[in-house]
Amino acid sequence: MKWIRARLADGNDEKGSACAPGAFHALLEDDRVLPVRGDPYNGHERTGEILRLDDVRLDVPVVPPTFYCVGLNYTKHIATEGLKIPDKPDVGYRANNALIAHGEDVIMPADATKVHYEGELVVVIGKRARSLSPDEARGCVLGYTMGNDVSERNWQKSDRTFWRAKNTDTFKPMGPWIDTDVDIENMETVVKVNGRESTRFHTNDMLFGIDTFISTMSRYLTLYPGDILWMGTDGHSPDLADGDVVEVSLTGLGTLRNRFVRER
Amino acid sequence: MKWIRARLADGNDEKGSACAPGAFHALLEDDRVLPVRGDPYNGHERTGEILRLDDVRLDVPVVPPTFYCVGLNYTKHIATEGLKIPDKPDVGYRANNALIAHGEDVIMPADATKVHYEGELVVVIGKRARSLSPDEARGCVLGYTMGNDVSERNWQKSDRTFWRAKNTDTFKPMGPWIDTDVDIENMETVVKVNGRESTRFHTNDMLFGIDTFISTMSRYLTLYPGDILWMGTDGHSPDLADGDVVEVSLTGLGTLRNRFVRER
Known part of the structure; x- marks a missing residue:
């Protein structure tokens, strides 16, 4: 559905x-x-x-009460970005102001110098949940969609938080739809720039999987209907330029397409 | 009002x-x-x-679309916690799951070992705003309330993010009301534990003030009606114990009172 x-x-x-x-x-x-x-x-x-x-x-398929986002969940991405492999599933946050729909433009601020895509699987919570075991975790999930965790790498290094590196207006494309029936184990993530394949990875090749994250989080916090959990990304993006069109495709979830344009 | x-x-x-x-x-x-x-x-x-x-x-006076929170905005607090003074106003985030109202209990998880209060001024955005100058910043503010940025200091050190250190369910008391007319310049923040004064500071003694934060943030992001911005804290909390009652009072904003109880 x-x-x-x-x-x-x-x-x-x-x-x-x-x-x-x-x-x-x-x-x-x-x-x-x-x-x-x-x-x-x-x-x-x-x-x-x-x-x-x-x-x-x-429009974006959901506006979440809380917007969770996993960082550093694929080994190749961690290595390429020169970061340390986490030893436990500490979740992070993104902000609703940055959400845009499939087909809308990502606006790169005039002073943004190194903008990258990150194609991600998005888990959409369907039911209020607390203290779930890993086996129970999927029971609170409504379905899945896709996100592009657009990031300005220089701000990501220079700022104490990700507020503008990852949450500048338009930096969180999500959609196009939520599918309640997908086969996570056999899913591939493919990202194309201007029609040419740039990144491909096995979507479920995660350090910490969906069940681990939901179970760990729900030990301390209540998940609410409409909350979303972005699962992180693998690979490496080229520096995006004015006019580039980025397409994120995950098996069974269609294509999330957004043009990147320079702020004028 | x-x-x-x-x-x-x-x-x-x-x-x-x-x-x-x-x-x-x-x-x-x-x-x-x-x-x-x-x-x-x-x-x-x-x-x-x-x-x-x-x-x-x-109930909490507002449930925000985006929950902004300033860290490290008072010099004494930064020194006591052994942290570095920031050179620019990088805002952070908190999560809606953790919000509770005046009078509700903060539940300290069984494995929480060092729980502290942080009494804070909360700015409530009233109007959609983008690209405001510092002089224009107050124009988008509806009013002010108080927050207690409850923190588990050991998790704050051990985890990569603040997800459970600061966003465990019930860790964000806010209220009791929003006042549209307060005198920020002449405001004191007083925190009492079980009726005895524990912290007192001049509320506006901030490294980066409200106008600077709103102006800086609005260069990259749109502020929406109901968004909130917690302004950080000064001083140092004792380790809180089962049954402690914490009262945060800011001149003109009343008292935000919450009991801290151990999870059973």
């Missing part, structure tokens, strides 16, 4: 659609969009309306 | 109050609670109802 969050595309608002103003949740079946009342977390019912994918503008 | 977020106290729901179920926003005048439809950010109107403070249970 595929969930999107969308708005009516420009010019469609005046049709008097049954959709609520602003963003709404919908099921995606092929290119048919089936809006619901409610949401994937607290219950929903189909409105009966059927739209086409061309009729809507995709 | 004082804003609270509240729920009806136990036993009052069946009175058929005009208040929406769940939390509602209200103005506080002395001990009179004046509920509104809407909220302080997008517009509101009084419902006409008048409740008493005893009739309601206070």
Whole structure:
């Protein structure tokens, strides 16, 4: 089952659609969009309306109460960036201001000098959860989507926190949809720049897996419906330039495409 | 003007109050609670109802889209904790799962060994803002409240991030209300443990002030209505024990009181 969050595309608002103003949740079946009342977390019912994918503008599939992000979870990436391999799963955070949808532009600030992509698997929490064992961990997951953890490497080194290196407006593309049924064990992450493959890795080749993270985190904190957990990245990005188009694809999850443009 | 977020106290729901179920926003005048439809950010109107403070249970005054928190912003605290004085205002993050209201208990996990308070001024953003000069910065502020940035110092040292040291469930008491009119320049922060004064400092004695932070942040990111910015702390906390009651008071903002109890 595929969930999107969308708005009516420009010019469609005046049709008097049954959709609520602003963003709404919908099921995606092929290119048919089936809006619901409610949401994937607290219950929903189909409105009966059927739209086409061309009729809507995709928004990020979820705006999380808390935005978790795993750093340093793939050995090649850690080595390339000259960092130390962690000995336990300490999760980090990103910020909602930076989220943009599939198809929207990443704006590189005028003083950003070394902008990289990081293609990541995103876990979307569906149910309130606390103190889960690793075996129970997947029980609180709604589904999966993709994220691009855009990073300015010089700020990442010079600043005490990742506030602008990773959370500048538009630096967190996510989407296009949440899929409730994917095969994590047999998933590949492929990142293309301007149509040419730049990075490829086995998605589940993680130092600490999804079950370990959810179980460890839930010992100390409550996970809430809509919370997201970005699982980290492997490989190395080239320095991105004005106009570059980056496509993150994970097996079964489609493609998250965003153009990188220089702030003017 | 004082804003609270509240729920009806136990036993009052069946009175058929005009208040929406769940939390509602209200103005506080002395001990009179004046509920509104809407909220302080997008517009509101009084419902006409008048409740008493005893009739309601206070919730945190705001649940932020993004939860910003300044670390290392007072020189004594930096020296006592053996840390380096920052040369620029790099903001950090905290997490919504950890928020609790005035009067609720902080639960210290069974394996927490060194739990400290940090009494802080909290800035609440009222308007969407981007690229503000220091002179313009206050224009986006709705008002001020207080926070206790509860910290487990051993985890703060042993973990790569602050995920459990500072974001364990219940580790972020905030409230009791947002005041739109306070005199930051003449404000003192006082923290008491079990009724005895433990820390006192001039609130505005910051390395980097509110205007500098808001202006610097807004160069790279959009601030949204309801975002919060905790301004850091001075002084040093004793190790807190099961049953300790911590009271954070800032001139004009009342008292944020929470009991610390050991997880059982």
